[in-house]
Amino acid sequence: MTLALEQTRSSPARRPRRKGARLHAVLFHVAGVLVALLFLAPIAFVVLASLRPPAEAGTPPLPPWPTTGLDTASYARLDAFGAGILHHAGNSLFVSLGTAAVTILVSVLAGYGFSRFRFPMKGLAFVLILSTIMIPFQSILTPIFLILAKLGLQNTLTGLVLIYVTLQLPFSVFMMRNAFDAVPKEIEEAARIEGVKGFRLLVFVLGPLVLPGIVSVGLFAFLNAWNEFLAALVLLTDQSKFTLPVLMTAVRSGRFGAIDWGAVQAGVTVMMVPCLLLFLALQRFYIRGLTAGAVK
Structure with missing residues (x-):
């Protein structure tokens, strides 16, 4: 019932x-x-x-599918600009990977130091690092150019990597400090009792715990360096060292006033593919890094 x-x-x-x-x-x-x-x-x-023929490349996007079939001639014409698309893509890859690697190394060490150690004027130093985000990059472009010229790094990809790392570090240090703050100190104390200290403690114990933050920092650094245009345009004068964004300005300008829209779209596609693949491969860590490490 x-x-x-x-x-x-x-x-x-x-x-x-x-x-x-x-x-x-x-x-x-x-x-x-x-x-x-x-x-x-x-x-x-x-x-x-x-993938459209030259006659259809600059037309409106409707119909989206090429009426005369697929045509890869735009990529061949794109390769004729400068030293070739693979050469300039290699320059961009070197700059982006170098920026990501150095940014991860410095930001992990700095974030761990700000999170775990006590030293005089710690809060002031951290605030000064974050305050550099408010400085427009365009306003310090001339001093940066003069400093690189004095160091002999002007018109080099290594100098460009150092500039990108400097611009990326404030945000990266902030993210990594928050990522280490989210790790309980009891885990670190237990590892020290077991005899794990120093660099091994940072790499093998805390490293896997802050891996989402590390991936987020590296992904941000890679994407920003891959798509950055102004610093590469001003600091690089040798055409063989141009990165892909700078190369695209030459493609966009055209020859004799005529713009090859097919080559422009091919260049955009080439620049877009690595970013999409990298983000899709690391999106799981990236989202966890933003939610667990960057935002407390």
């Missing part, structure tokens, strides 16, 4: 809730698909425009 009463009371109430939950889930997925299409549409148009 009691079971029958409970079933009659619970079943009518559960059905509207289940229907409401299903409707909510359907609307959520439909909205997600629409937003994804909204963001993917420009990427698809760029890729398809790079």
